[in-house]
Amino acid sequence: MSVLVIADHDAGALSPATARVVQGASELGPIDLLVIGENTENIAAEAAALAGVTKVLTCQGAVLADGLATLLSTLAVRYHYVVASAGSVGKDVIPRLAAKLDLMPVTDIVKILGPTRFERPIYAGNAVQTVSDNQPRHVLTLRASAFRPAASSGTAAPIQVLDSPVDSAVKLLADHRTQSDTPDLATAQIVIGGGIALGSAENFALIENLAKKLGAAVGATRAAVDAGYAPNDWQIGQTGKIIAPDLYIAIGISGALQHLAGIQGAKKILAINTDAEAPLVKLADVALVGDLFEIIPQLIAELDRLGVKR
Ligand SMILES: Cc1cc2nc3c(=O)[nH]c(=O)nc-3n(C[C@H](O)[C@H](O)[C@H](O)COP(=O)(O)OP(=O)(O)OC[C@H]3O[C@@H](n4cnc5c(N)ncnc54)[C@H](O)[C@@H]3O)c2cc1C
Known part of the structure; x- marks a missing residue:
């Protein structure tokens, strides 16, 4: 065939x-x-x-x-x-x-x-x-x-x-690219997703920092994107990107069905959430129950102490 x-x-x-x-x-x-x-x-x-x-x-x-x-x-x-x-x-x-x-x-x-x-x-x-x-x-x-x-x-x-060039009625006038030094979300081995709990676009820098240490791509929930904390092309889920990393670190994300639709291929999930009853905490392989603003700086400090840099 x-x-x-x-x-x-x-x-x-x-x-x-x-x-x-x-x-x-x-x-x-x-x-x-x-x-x-x-x-x-x-x-x-x-x-x-x-x-x-x-x-x-x-x-x-x-x-x-x-x-x-x-x-x-x-x-x-x-x-x-x-x-x-x-x-x-x-x-x-x-x-x-x-x-x-x-x-x-x-x-x-x-x-x-x-x-x-x-x-x-x-x-x-x-x-x-x-x-x-x-x-x-x-x-x-x-x-x-x-x-x-x-x-x-x-x-x-x-x-x-092939000697038949592609002929199109449509012309490509310009290509506006998002500059990023992080891996592509759809194929990254580690993805860190941030939810509305991050509270602002500035606070997303916290997980971008963690992502740099781990060589991870950064994603977001639709709630975070709609709030203007993260760009559209970071959205993971039913109406966003489908990911299948080896490790998904979900930070301040409740685990709505529409978000879960995008992460079903993730092999391991680590959830960080203040709510031990959140659906994503229950689904995760490992959960850290606590405030992300305390846990993430501690994680970054520990990675620095261990000299982890990918
Ligand atoms: C048609 C349709 C399509 C949709 N498509 C998508 C999609 O593609 N992707 C998507 O993501 N959503 C999608 N949604 C939206 C979805 O239903 C949810 O509203 C959204 O995923 C919730 O995002 P969230 O987890 O950031 O927010 P929330 O559900 O509000 O959860 C925030 C979480 O943060 C935790 N939290 C709060 N403060 C802290 C803290 N300091 N530290 C740690 N944790 C904390 C809370 O306990 C909570 O679990 C869609 C909805 C509809 C109707």
Whole structure:
């Protein structure tokens, strides 16, 4: 079964999500990985080294959904599966492609049970649906955090340059980026989340400080984002980002269902909360019951004393 995976990349580097989608999609068959963009030579070389990738296809153009869906609809006839990460590009382009091909997309897959059977969360992660997709061709998005990253194969797959550039009616005029020296929330190994209890944007510096010591990404609840304490792109949960770190440190967060929907993939949870009855305290592997404004400075001082710096 042939598989075409759309690579996610940003700022000249392959996104960590791509290696995870490649690992997941390799259960379906050998993979051709499509890299679209300008000056993508280094990205294509990185992509060619991933285990499971048999060929890298590169194409000039901006990754804008209308042009990408048109290109994919012509490429799709050669493949049984077209797969993207369930990130912003995948969420935009896969439904358009499915409409062009008159297929039903299967989105947000967290487990591949067989060539035509997939698991995906529904009801904000409170139930798991098994989908049987008996269409002649499959158009899928995979939740990257649900899969391990593909290793490097040690060899380089061939790179083929497609001579049909992506043509889009939409033009990208500018790219406004949030500057951050912390890891990407969606793929970070340690995430520290802050809740409304932080009380102000200035106080969020406390957990940013802790995050720097641990090499962690920083996230927030919707209540904290709505209060203006944290930027929108830090929001974790049903209407925010889905995370799957090895360790999630939840600080001053009650554990509302909509927040829990975003952290189900976390392997261990440490909760810091004054309320021993808070749902997240009960769910956590380890809980520190107490005032975050006392506990966090103590934690930072102890990490300093031990010389911990990642
Ligand atoms: C349609 C919809 C979608 C939503 N999507 C999301 C989403 O994607 N993500 C999300 O997070 N929420 C989402 N929400 C909001 C969600 O329901 C909760 O309101 C929100 O998660 C609560 O945030 P919180 O834990 O910061 O605040 P609270 O629920 O108010 O909890 C604050 C916690 O801090 C503790 N605390 C207080 N002071 C201290 C202190 N000094 N030290 C330690 N602990 C302290 C309290 O005991 C409490 O447990 C959504 C809601 C709706 C209706």
